[in-house]
Amino acid sequence: MNLDCEVASLAQRLVRAPSENPPGREAAAAEVLAEQATRWGLQVTGSEVAKGRTNVVIRLPGAGSAPSLVYCGHLDTVPCGDREWEVDPLSGVVRDGHLWGRGAVDMKGGLAAMLTSLAVLGGGDTRLPGDVVLAAVVGEEVDCAGSRHLSNTEIIDDAGWLVVGEPTGLDLVIAHKGAIRIELTVHGKAAHGAAPELGMNAIIAMARLLSALEIFPPTAQRHPLLGSPTASLNTIKGGTAINVVPDSCRAVLDVRTIPGAETDDILEAINETADHVRAVMPGIGVEAKILHERASVSTPPDHQLVRAAQHAASRTLGSHRPMRGAAYFSDASVLSPPRNLPTILFGPGEESFMHRPNERVSLTALSKAARFFATLPTSLFSLDLS
Ligand SMILES: [Zn+2]
DSSP, X not given: OOHHHHHHHHHHHHHHSOOXXXXXXXXXXXXXXXXXXXXXXXXXXXXXXXXXXXXXXXEEOOSSOEEEEEEEEEOOBXXXXXXXXXSOTTSOOEETTEEESTTIIIIIHHHHHHHHHHHHHHHSSOOOSEEEEEEEESOTTTTOHHHHHHTTSHHHHTEEEEEEOOOOTTOEEEEEOEEEEEEEEEEOBOEETTOGGGSBOHHHHHHHHHHHOXXXXXXXXXXXXXXXXXXXXXXXXXXXXXXXXXXXXXXXEEEEEOTTOOHHHHHHHHHHHHHHHHHHSTTOEEEEEEEEEEOOEEOOTTSHHHHHHHHHHHHHHSSOOOEEEESSOOTHHHHSGGGTOOEEEOOXXXXXXXXXXXXXXXXXXXXXXXXXXHHHHHHHHHOOOO
């Protein structure tokens, strides 16, 4: 097969199969991937996540009983958006050596490279001791519905290693931050604005809570690749009228975590601060609700998977690649932590194009990524990393 042509053509067909999420209709993209995998003689199964939304699982069986290497990518994209594109975002046009369109970078390019690599491996003489599995999942851009479904299957039970093909500019991303969104609600007591002493002002209580709250004390640990955790107050709402003491106030914190800064620690900090506020404003109620939780992910730089990836990078990209962390989270947040699954992210395309107009991926990067993915299993299974 001509790898360069095949991977570019597959990525182009995936971009032309819209899978914007919301609303989350990945069927056309799933079909393109499954059809191509079948044509290449790979085993294809579908696993329905919700009506009309199916994870596609493509398997290259190995000859032994080693754990499988799982490649994972998401089929959905963010919406094309209202802002001006230089090209039709669903046209998949090739210009200046790049494939343009929504999902070219995030992450239909990565999916195309991973599937093409399975075809290359399947066409070769080497029989690997374990399976290589590509899990193409739905829903990553909204609620990770596809990876949550996948995490309860034997595909992850049987996995020894996970590679997520999100765009990394062909760097090895061995850690990424997690995200926790926390809704804080303060309950007070309404009163006439002319008699505030009869009420309990929920906005004042929220202000006290937020100004005293130290989710991450200055001594909080730093991760060598991810830096410090962060917390950002991004929405706040309270009060009903200009002459009524507000009886409730609601705020949402966007917290980005690193390994070791867990949800329980954060909730403890909130509860302690709420106690201080209640000490000066008795009767105030404080609730903290987790709206969304994605774990951070980290694999040691000397892990076998990372060493195998560097070996594959040297062979296919000409040199070792930088190892770094990423601020965004991925399906690995769902798939890795429950089983402590060693994980890296590696994929074609620059992160700066993610979720932006004029998203585009270089055809050279697509080819390089496909070669890397076709080499990694041999490096990993042989452990011949000399
Ligand atoms: Zn993505």
